[in-house]
Amino acid sequence: MKETYNPGRRNFIFKSALTTLSVYLGFSGLNSASAKSFNPHLAFDHPFDTGFSQDPLPYGYDALEDVIDAKTMEIHYTKHAAGYSKNLKEAVAAEGVQTESVEKILENVSKYSSKMRNNAGGHYNHELFWKTMRPKTADNKPTGKLEKAIEKSFGSVDAFKTGFADAAAKRFGSGWAWLYIDADKELKIASTANQDNPLMDLSKVKGMPILGLDVWEHAYYLKYQNRRADYINNWWQLVNWDFVEKRYEKLV
Ligand SMILES: [Fe+2]
Structure with a gap:
């Protein structure tokens, strides 16, 4: 079962830890010295815990034509990205991982095998990539x-x-x-x-x-x-x- 997401608690824990660190180091706010211990997973409220299986592609393989062709999308999603998900699950089973969150693996990825590093990263990166695209729109820009x-x-x-x-x-x-x-x-x-x-x-x-x-x-x-x-x-x-x-x- 996934850990219950509690943004208020995460905020409190992070801010408490930050205050303690700031007092210890004698400054307020993070700087490059403290960035070494920066843990992005703990630092942000992130309702983004990514599971080990692929989410459905939020559009058809041909939806991104003529920027990315349908064949590329199909092979990319069903072969390359599916392979990262499959291999991640194998690594999770083999290496005794307790969490169901890819983010929690990534924050400690140095403790695991290169198979875990490559496939946890590959799965996470692609799950984000699919969601950050949509069929092309005119005058597309951030607002x-x-x-x-x-x-x-x-x-x-x-x-x-x-x-x-x-x-x-x-x-x-x-x-x-x-x-x-x-x-x-x-x-x-x-x-x-x-x-x-x-x-x-x-x-x-x-x-x-x-x-x-x-x-x-x-x-x-x-x-x-x-x-x-x-x-x-x-x-x-x-x-x-x-x-x-x-x-x-x-x-x-
Ligand atoms: Fe890819």
């Missing part, structure tokens, strides 16, 4: 509090998109680009290799992802081949900013 926060952190939405696309394009080999909320509840851009993400205790960048872009070749190769930049540029039309904004507002 409301998220838009203001992006402008505050990056100067403008266009500057954010440039920075994010750059992180995605420069990721050598396979990996992800992220928009995430850091320990100071500021928006940040980063990329991680393979199936790592900012929730992992061994990640150099720490925070709660609100938007992620899969730049593994399996995500785009049938349509774009080596043209990753075109895939990234077209992908902006698919971002489900309503979902991302709701996620952001639950976390800050």
Whole structure:
């Protein structure tokens, strides 16, 4: 059974811990020194506990045409992502995991095998990825509090998109680009290799992802081949900013 989600209690525990830490270290608020011990899972109210099975895709395989073709979506969801879920369940059974939350595994992922790291990350990343897309819409852009926060952190939405696309394009080999909320509840851009993400205790960048872009070749190769930049540029039309904004507002 999943742990009951109690945002008030989590807030209290986190704020109490933060106060104690601040008094001990002699400052108020988090800084880079304390970021080493930053645990994104505990730091945020996050009604996002992800199970080990795949959620249904929230649209048809052909719904994202002509940005991502139906065949790519079908193979990506039913083969690649399904494989992460299956292998995660195997690792969970083999390694005596007690929790049913992928997030709780990720926060301690250094204690487990590389199979756990790759597949817990892979499953989590894809479950988020599907939900942050929708059929393409004209004039697609963030609004409301998220838009203001992006402008505050990056100067403008266009500057954010440039920075994010750059992180995605420069990721050598396979990996992800992220928009995430850091320990100071500021928006940040980063990329991680393979199936790592900012929730992992061994990640150099720490925070709660609100938007992620899969730049593994399996995500785009049938349509774009080596043209990753075109895939990234077209992908902006698919971002489900309503979902991302709701996620952001639950976390800050
Ligand atoms: Fe993928």
